[in-house]
Amino acid sequence: LRKGFPEVVFCQGKTTGQIVEIMSRLSQNNHTVLATRAGREVFEAVQAVLGDAVYSELARTIVVYRGPRPVPRGNVLVVTAGTADLPVAEEAAVTAEVMGNQVRRCYDVGVAGIHRLFDRLDMFKWAQVIIVVAGMEGALASVVGGLVEQPVIAVPTSVGYGASFQGLAALLGMLNSCASGVGVVNIDNGFGAAMLANAITRCANVTGAEIHAGNSKF
Amino acid sequence: LRKGFPEVVFCQGKTTGQIVEIMSRLSQNNHTVLATRAGREVFEAVQAVLGDAVYSELARTIVVYRGPRPVPRGNVLVVTAGTADLPVAEEAAVTAEVMGNQVRRCYDVGVAGIHRLFDRLDMFKWAQVIIVVAGMEGALASVVGGLVEQPVIAVPTSVGYGASFQGLAALLGMLNSCASGVGVVNIDNGFGAAMLANAITRCANVTGAEIHAGNSKF
Amino acid sequence: LRKGFPEVVFCQGKTTGQIVEIMSRLSQNNHTVLATRAGREVFEAVQAVLGDAVYSELARTIVVYRGPRPVPRGNVLVVTAGTADLPVAEEAAVTAEVMGNQVRRCYDVGVAGIHRLFDRLDMFKWAQVIIVVAGMEGALASVVGGLVEQPVIAVPTSVGYGASFQGLAALLGMLNSCASGVGVVNIDNGFGAAMLANAITRCANVTGAEIHAGNSKF
Amino acid sequence: LRKGFPEVVFCQGKTTGQIVEIMSRLSQNNHTVLATRAGREVFEAVQAVLGDAVYSELARTIVVYRGPRPVPRGNVLVVTAGTADLPVAEEAAVTAEVMGNQVRRCYDVGVAGIHRLFDRLDMFKWAQVIIVVAGMEGALASVVGGLVEQPVIAVPTSVGYGASFQGLAALLGMLNSCASGVGVVNIDNGFGAAMLANAITRCANVTGAEIHAGNSKF
Amino acid sequence: LRKGFPEVVFCQGKTTGQIVEIMSRLSQNNHTVLATRAGREVFEAVQAVLGDAVYSELARTIVVYRGPRPVPRGNVLVVTAGTADLPVAEEAAVTAEVMGNQVRRCYDVGVAGIHRLFDRLDMFKWAQVIIVVAGMEGALASVVGGLVEQPVIAVPTSVGYGASFQGLAALLGMLNSCASGVGVVNIDNGFGAAMLANAITRCANVTGAEIHAGNSKF
Amino acid sequence: LRKGFPEVVFCQGKTTGQIVEIMSRLSQNNHTVLATRAGREVFEAVQAVLGDAVYSELARTIVVYRGPRPVPRGNVLVVTAGTADLPVAEEAAVTAEVMGNQVRRCYDVGVAGIHRLFDRLDMFKWAQVIIVVAGMEGALASVVGGLVEQPVIAVPTSVGYGASFQGLAALLGMLNSCASGVGVVNIDNGFGAAMLANAITRCANVTGAEIHAGNSKF
Amino acid sequence: LRKGFPEVVFCQGKTTGQIVEIMSRLSQNNHTVLATRAGREVFEAVQAVLGDAVYSELARTIVVYRGPRPVPRGNVLVVTAGTADLPVAEEAAVTAEVMGNQVRRCYDVGVAGIHRLFDRLDMFKWAQVIIVVAGMEGALASVVGGLVEQPVIAVPTSVGYGASFQGLAALLGMLNSCASGVGVVNIDNGFGAAMLANAITRCANVTGAEIHAGNSKF
Amino acid sequence: LRKGFPEVVFCQGKTTGQIVEIMSRLSQNNHTVLATRAGREVFEAVQAVLGDAVYSELARTIVVYRGPRPVPRGNVLVVTAGTADLPVAEEAAVTAEVMGNQVRRCYDVGVAGIHRLFDRLDMFKWAQVIIVVAGMEGALASVVGGLVEQPVIAVPTSVGYGASFQGLAALLGMLNSCASGVGVVNIDNGFGAAMLANAITRCANVTGAEIHAGNSKF
Numbered sequence A, B, C, D, E, F, G, H: 001l002r003k004g005f006p007e008v009v010f011c012q013g014k015t016t017g018q019i020v021e022i023m024s025r026l027s028q029n030n031h032t033v034l035a036t037r038a039g040r041e042v043f044e045a046v047q048a049v050l051g052d053a054v055y056s057e058l059a060r061t062i063v064v065y066r067g068p069r070p071v072p073r074g075n076v077l078v079v080t081a082g083t084a085d086l087p088v089a090e091e092a093a094v095t096a097e098v099m100g101n102q103v104r105r106c107y108d109v110g111v112a113g114i115h116r117l118f119d120r121l122d123m124f125k126w127a128q129v130i131i132v133v134a135g136m137e138g139a140l141a142s143v144v145g146g147l148v149e150q151p152v153i154a155v156p157t158s159v160g161y162g163a164s165f166q167g168l169a170a171l172l173g174m175l176n177s178c179a180s181g182v183g184v185v186n187i188d189n190g191f192g193a194a195m196l197a198n199a200i201t202r203c204a205n206v207t208g209a210e211i212h213a214g215n216s217k218f
């Protein structure tokens, strides 16, 4: 077992009772626990049992820290095209932080006003990995991918209407990005983007030996 | 009948014999004739009869001018993301010229190297209407639409592979553009984009009365 | 910054608090403000702060005028196939008016009773740009596009059921219009249609120099 | 067995040998035989054996008449939007004739030039059933359906490109027709449209008893 | 105007007030009025004004008869695969009756228990037109179409789940029917099926002259 | 290793050289070898090396028997709707035979002429498993599934055109079958259907112990 | 009639009254009755009349046993990838039990933690048929199909979000399984999977004669 | 300009003449040049001019090295499910090598024979990034993603038929992977996967300062 490592609970499709039970058990085993897709009522039930649980309304995440906090090792930048993309972006940001990364946010820099993007280039220089969160046509992933050399993780969101087809337009746009160095995750999957970012910063900041030492599955 | 106005023949699905016959008849009636989607063998058959026919290999267009050439009245800029978009762009450019517009071309300025776009901003200032031709994710339409105030006509192309689904990704991207002032035409429809651009420059450069004088359909 | 120009707030996905705050700030800076996709409860909160805000129940728009009203410069005609298309049509009409155009409405002239369309041809002559709003099979855009020389902006709506697939049938129909001079915007995007219409009437009614003078983005 | 009735052979997916064999056998049994989707080389092999076989290059049909020709009993009008729709229209026309109907053709009256349709209204009055064949957006079916009281059979064709998606746009448009009295068959299925038209004219021109007398399947 | 003919109001997307107003006006003009997609609360409001209005809970139709009832002239059979298809079937049945046809119902004879179908063959002999209403895989339309010579109108329903994709599976199945003589209408469009059936029985039971006499649109 | 068991080579995407090499090696190890999706030219190259190879033109299969032939243990019936479905049906039949089953064929019994199906019911009684191969709307799977108690394996084929979308219509129809006891495999996957049939007849005809004795993978 | 055999009622789309009536009647005829897709309120109404009805909240099934319980004859294993797949899995498990099979459950062994699967291989050896229930990418069906020789019935579930498209991703994955011996049923169709499993175990555990003796439909 | 860095030419949609010209020019500027999607005839024309060009038939790549070869800095593992996935895998492998990585290959370890995967776990330990190339249902990406902690780049391929829909099934499967740490690129995009892998190994093996020093685009 991977003692001490953060564990994750995906709340969608679980009852509040199940979530409280799982989170209690994991945190007693000294795991930091992250719960995603958690409504406020779930948080309140968790907090009654785990008083130090921290909720993010926007990200819909609950975090319970256990054991020593790791020294943040990776620089992860989360970028959004619009404000409606924030819930997905915050799910990514909270996840990346819990996994042991430093996170900076660069929100609302979509291509309809591209000058806002160029005003923030220093943030892009700071980052080791960049998560781009965008709905509608998802063009921001291509623009960012064309500007930077670092790995870009593109998260299409279901923001939009009509022919956005619940994120399909953004998804297809990102998969067809004319910029190279862009990997795509599922629609609205801020969590998955952060996990991939974390895998990247781990492999960037620890030695190969360390990676495998921490990998109990083999 | 609209004597003297350019007439258009869409060659796809017609035999060479039919095309030669139609173009001869129309040009005898003193119409300038534009044929689109014409292969070289079609051109050669047309040229045998109409010696002054002009062919564009890239655009796959044949033009036969008749009557006085109109003084060009509109400024139409045709922009492409990549070189593979050129056939569609040239179909648009030739059509816009035949309809009586001045055309400038700004090719290969896709968002993967966005600096190339910013080097050409004077062209964008010159234009009354801008036609953006792009395949893959089609992000260029959003970037251009965000930069300019003029009407933008977006033409998705079937350039790409895999999840571009023969232009569907670009089409959806353009329809969901977060920039306003963008109208979309069918995949690979350079002709249609130019006809819309021409309708716009006509309405911009002649008076309302003139528009309707030339409109014999009512 | 583009002082005095109308600014637009897209309410979908924003809290009432955010909308009130943004609209207050923009109107204090002497901008006319248009809010789209606004429910009545949003309007009431806005009105409490901006007493002269005007609501359209049908269009779901809020308008707050500031500064001198521009002399209307373009003639925009909004046409619908049926009565269920009215909310989208009114979003277009209100937007076009706020942007400084004269707007006329020609509603419920769908192709199932095509004589109603022919009774209104004078309206079509008056227009510089025509916005066609239609759901189900969206055939009205082709019929209008075939009758007029002016630019036609086609707005597919999600009106219909079954194989209309929430507006997809109308969208595909409009993109494949056999009439030329037709540009398409996203499903239910009355706002976008009006912005494109406005870009067209601006380019038709001011000189090129004026367009670029008002364009602060370069 | 239904002696004397026309039999149909669908050639797609059959070898020339198989087709010749089937047609010989059926015609020896005194059946009039119609073969659809037949290339010229198939016809030539059939003709070598059945010297009176008649080929239509456009319709891709072979007909071999046997027994007395029935007195044509129904009036079927076949209408097309464009010239590229002719092969499908002719498959319908030939089939309807072989089945014992009078057929008239009204071709190239698509909605981009709707006046051509209004010039032919007498033909529409003559018809008992109208088959409308159209590709691209398929709007002609709605326009015709809105004008007439007779049953309309709509045949979407694969004519078009890009977002026509091989006839899908026309198919969806026809299924969502805002005019009532319209039934739809498969893309490019001229044969099926004619068979439905024939079922309609039979039920219109013979008594119920006659229908069932000829129906050996019960 | 077509005095005395039944008029139809499609309630979806209209307010109760609008519906009451339209139905009152039409019935005062001596039209029989049929309203489809009407909820019970709409009926109650209508009944308060038009006391003889008749409601069908299952069909969701309101009928107000005015003028002499026509002698029923056509024999329309409505068939369903399952009981969940009944609302669509009843919309068809009520519409066909209001339009002046005799209607018989043959429900719940889906292909999973095909013997039930064979027990009712006399009903099929009686019919001039057969409407087949089926969801899921929609196979009943093919089976019926293969058994009878009369025109078959297939109505796919949204009954089913998963890969039925809200009626798409049934729609595609019916369009690809290997039986000939089958026309398809939109998913859940019982009304449209009945209108087509009525157009067929009219053309079967009146002379051509009578059809056109009643057709005021030319 | 599973000595003596038939091995399968999927030829699509392999060079003739690779196929000859693999088949030689496997047959030398005393395996019966079945190659699917093999063109005639592939067969000829194989036959040059393995003189007793047997080819089926229709099934596009090559079989090389090695070791003692197993006593056929299961009764597999392969049914098709039309003659165009034969290649897929024969791929299934050959595979089932090679795997050690008795196979009977019941071809061309599609629902457009359902009486042909009822003439063959004895074959259905004989079978332990029934493979139904059908394109277009695929209704035959539902009809057979409703008639029998045995497991039915439905194979959609790409036979058809237009809205069959290369087998999608049949696939969706079969997945939504209103008859129970029907499992579906990929479009045109006759091989996969036979392998599932074989798994079923093995579990029907050998004891559990025998199954696992032959299963070297645990 | 098939006296004594379990009968099934599909509650979706039926009123509570209808369900109570049907279940009462069937159980009076000495049939064991299984109702699927039944909410708790339906159960309560049934229980008021049939006091021994048994409800499963998770499976949403009601069972009323009548007559002697059959000796369980087949071994059916139900496997799930995650906990959100449990409702579908339990629908399958309850159905298989009611039909006369022994059922074992192996839940939450998805491929993200594949070692959990390998810990349970004895269960797989016990089974005659394996039902694999999985959403998201549905990879578990391929992994299980590659490990075992028995027939595998794959049930895609609508568990997931974004590009899972309500189960489409899992459905396509399962249909394209690179493992052979896998048949697929509709999304979320636990009932159908169990009925197919039951058809398989019947054919495995009774003689052919017995199958047909119990089959009253011929 | 980024002197000395490898430049890439995408040959699809370019003429041989264009490709030769571009590659000559770039290599004269001392850039290593990689050409992808290059047929043998293109290679031969390139080789005539650049004698040291190296071709991979399988990967369809041409490489011309210029300047000192970089010391390989990252460990990239390329994994495939089947042999038909090799062209895409080799495009990835060659690209990763040219960009300065060590590459190992682990081919034909698809989940239908999962033991082959477990035999190679040492290779997985060696890797810093893993590229998984798979068609059909694409399940291998989930299985690998569940086993390792390193970043996984999933490349769906168009290998398969029927409901694989040219790679769509694999694409959806990979996007819905229940394993975390998986990013997806376009169907058949081996090049893009390698570029993302390279961005990851660069950020893992050079300091942040070095990344940005080499990044001339800011």
Ligand SMILES: Nc1ncnc2c1ncn2[C@@H]1O[C@H](COP(=O)(O)O)[C@@H](O)[C@H]1O
Residues within 6 Å of the ligand: B008, B009, B010, B011, B036, B037, B189, B190, B191, B192, C178, C179, C180, D082, D083
């Ligand atoms: N490349 C094109 N794409 C779409 N439509 C076209 C194209 N070229 C011409 N057309 C249209 O086709 C019409 C001529 O069609 P036809 O009469 O069949 O030659 C023109 O009036 C245009 O509206």
Ligand SMILES: Nc1ncnc2c1ncn2[C@@H]1O[C@H](COP(=O)(O)O)[C@@H](O)[C@H]1O
Residues within 6 Å of the ligand: D008, D009, D010, D011, D036, D037, D189, D190, D191, D192, E178, E179, E180, F082, F083
């Ligand atoms: N063009 C066509 N499209 C669709 N179905 C056709 C066509 N021509 C013939 N058929 C059908 O194919 C049947 C003959 O098929 P077959 O027995 O395979 O030759 C006829 O009875 C028709 O129902």
Ligand SMILES: Nc1ncnc2c1ncn2[C@@H]1O[C@H](COP(=O)(O)O)[C@@H](O)[C@H]1O
Residues within 6 Å of the ligand: C082, C083, D178, D179, D180, E008, E009, E010, E011, E036, E037, E189, E190, E191, E192
């Ligand atoms: N259930 C229905 N489905 C589709 N169209 C309908 C339905 N009921 C009525 N209609 C159509 O709607 C028209 C009336 O629309 P409206 O004028 O908006 O009330 C009628 O003439 C019919 O063509």
Ligand SMILES: Nc1ncnc2c1ncn2[C@@H]1O[C@H](COP(=O)(O)O)[C@@H](O)[C@H]1O
Residues within 6 Å of the ligand: F008, F009, F010, F011, F036, F037, F189, F190, F191, F192, G178, G179, G180, H082, H083
């Ligand atoms: N016609 C077919 N369709 C689908 N899969 C097949 C077919 N024929 C063989 N296979 C599968 O392909 C595997 C052999 O693939 P390979 O090792 O690439 O030759 C067999 O074990 C089967 O599972």
Ligand SMILES: [Mg+2]
Residues within 6 Å of the ligand: A144, A145, A146, A147, A148, A149, A150, A179, A180, A181
């Ligand atoms: Mg980049």
Ligand SMILES: [Mg+2]
Residues within 6 Å of the ligand: B144, B145, B146, B147, B148, B149, B150, B179, B180, B181
């Ligand atoms: Mg703009």
Ligand SMILES: [Mg+2]
Residues within 6 Å of the ligand: C144, C145, C146, C147, C148, C149, C150, C179, C180, C181
């Ligand atoms: Mg026009």
Ligand SMILES: [Mg+2]
Residues within 6 Å of the ligand: D144, D145, D146, D147, D148, D149, D150, D179, D180, D181
């Ligand atoms: Mg009509």
Ligand SMILES: [Mg+2]
Residues within 6 Å of the ligand: E144, E145, E146, E147, E148, E149, E150, E179, E180, E181
């Ligand atoms: Mg029939």
Ligand SMILES: [Mg+2]
Residues within 6 Å of the ligand: F144, F145, F146, F147, F148, F149, F150, F179, F180, F181
């Ligand atoms: Mg059955």
Ligand SMILES: [Mg+2]
Residues within 6 Å of the ligand: G144, G145, G146, G147, G148, G149, G150, G179, G180, G181
């Ligand atoms: Mg297996």
Ligand SMILES: [Mg+2]
Residues within 6 Å of the ligand: H144, H145, H146, H147, H148, H149, H150, H179, H180, H181
């Ligand atoms: Mg992992």
